[in-house]
Amino acid sequence: xxxxxxxxxxxxxxxxxxxxxxxxxxxxxxxxxxxxxxxxxxxxxxxxxxxxxxxxxxxxxxxxxxxxxxxxxxxxxxxxxxxxxxxxxxxxxxxxxxxxxxxxxxxxxxxxxxxxxxxxxxxxxxxxxxxxxxxxxxxxxxxxxxxxxxxxxxxxxxxxxxxxxxxxxxxxxxxxxxxxxxxxxxxxxxxxxxxxxxxxxxxxxxxxxxxxxxxxxxxxxxxxxxxxxxxxxxxxxxxxxxxxxxxx
Numbered sequence: 193x194x195x196x197x198x199x200x201x202x203x204x205x206x207x208x209x210x211x212x213x214x215x216x217x218x219x220x221x222x223x224x225x226x227x228x229x230x231x232x233x234x235x236x237x238x239x240x241x242x243x244x245x246x247x248x249x250x251x252x253x254x255x256x257x258x259x260x261x262x263x264x265x266x267x268x269x270x271x272x273x274x275x276x277x278x279x280x281x282x283x284x285x286x287x288x289x290x291x292x293x294x295x296x297x298x299x300x301x302x303x304x305x306x307x308x309x310x311x312x313x314x315x316x317x318x319x320x321x322x323x324x325x326x327x328x329x330x331x332x333x334x335x336x337x338x339x340x341x342x343x344x345x346x347x348x349x350x351x352x353x354x355x356x357x358x359x360x361x362x363x364x365x366x367x368x369x370x371x372x373x374x375x376x377x378x379x380x381x382x383x384x385x386x387x388x389x390x391x392x393x394x395x396x397x398x399x400x401x402x403x404x405x406x407x408x409x410x411x412x413x414x415x416x417x418x419x420x421x422x423x424x425x426x427x428x429x430x431x432x433x434x435x436x437x438x439x440x
Contacts, residue, residue: 196310198352199267207350211270212304215381216246219303222379223247223327224254226438227299230375232325234298238262240289240319241305245274245282252282262297264289290318297323304329304434307353316369326371328437329379334358335431359427359435371439378423378433383408 198204205211226232235258239248242263252261263284265271274284285292300323306312307330333347333356347353363373415430427433 196266199270199308202269204267204352205269211244211267211273213244213246213273216244216250218379218382219329220247220250220254222329222436223251223301223303226327226375226436230438232299234325235259236262236295236297237299237301238264238289238293238295238297238323239301239303240264241266241302241308242274242284243267243270245270245277245284247301247303248282249277252279257281262293262295264293290315293322295322298325299323300326302326302328304331306330307333307355307357310354312355313365313369316366316371320370325374325438325440328366328439330357330362330435330437332357332359332362332378332427332431332433332435334361335427336429338431357435359424362435363437366437366439374438374440376435376437378427379436380433383412 227234233256235256237248237251237255237259239262242248242265245263245265248261248263252259259281261282263274263282264287265274265284266286266288268286271284271286278284287293300319306316306328309315331347331353333344333353335358338344338347344353344356347356359376359378363376366373412430412432415426415432418430419426
């Protein structure tokens with residue numbers, strides 16, 4: 193089976209129900225933080241690998257009313273979810289961006305998607321001239337405990353990751369693609385993305401939700417404490433963080 197077929201034949205959606213809709217809020221907030229810090233006020237935004245389209249929908253509620261948004265997705269299942277969010281300034285396309293679009297945007301987003309590209313290095317080089325800025329978020333799958341537990345194969349099988357990064361490797365390769373790294377920082381997914389509203393009236397769901405929160409909180413505690421002292425060391429040992437990068 194070709195690698196990209198898991199995104200077009202429904203397999204990825206089966207492994208990841210909801211296509212990460214619940215994670216869109218914290219990702220959009222991180223993107224907005226980067227934009228605000230660097231005074232980026234785009235009139236055109238494009239997201240490559242937009243999934244359900246929820247990140248773009250959330251960004252639209254915060255950016256200028258004149259800004260237009262385009263999302264590209266190769267999965268028919270994700271595209272069907274995204275089209276329900278369309279409006280006059282937000283449009284989605286069932287296509288590979290690099291094959292179909294030669295437009296130039298103020299900002300291109302690649303959020304937790306580069307690790308899925310078979311040739312991500314060539315892809316980023318090819319689209320370099322198509323935006324003033326790009327914001328990427330990359331999972332940092334390579335850390336001490338992922339190696340000890342042999343987890344990289346699980347990241348590949350469950351999430352379709354083809355490439356695995358550390359912070360320094362990611363930044364070095366982006367520079368070798370010809371990009372200037374303007375800024376970067378670590379991002380950490382929240383302990384739970386499910387809303388309390390979704391579970392508070394269901395005792396069974398509420399209990400399971402609380403148990404998961406406690407378990408994840410305890411698992412994160414050692415890394416969180418070390419992070420307060422030495423961020424890079426905590427990420428290299430315990431993992432769980434991702435890297436958000438602004439390039440141009």
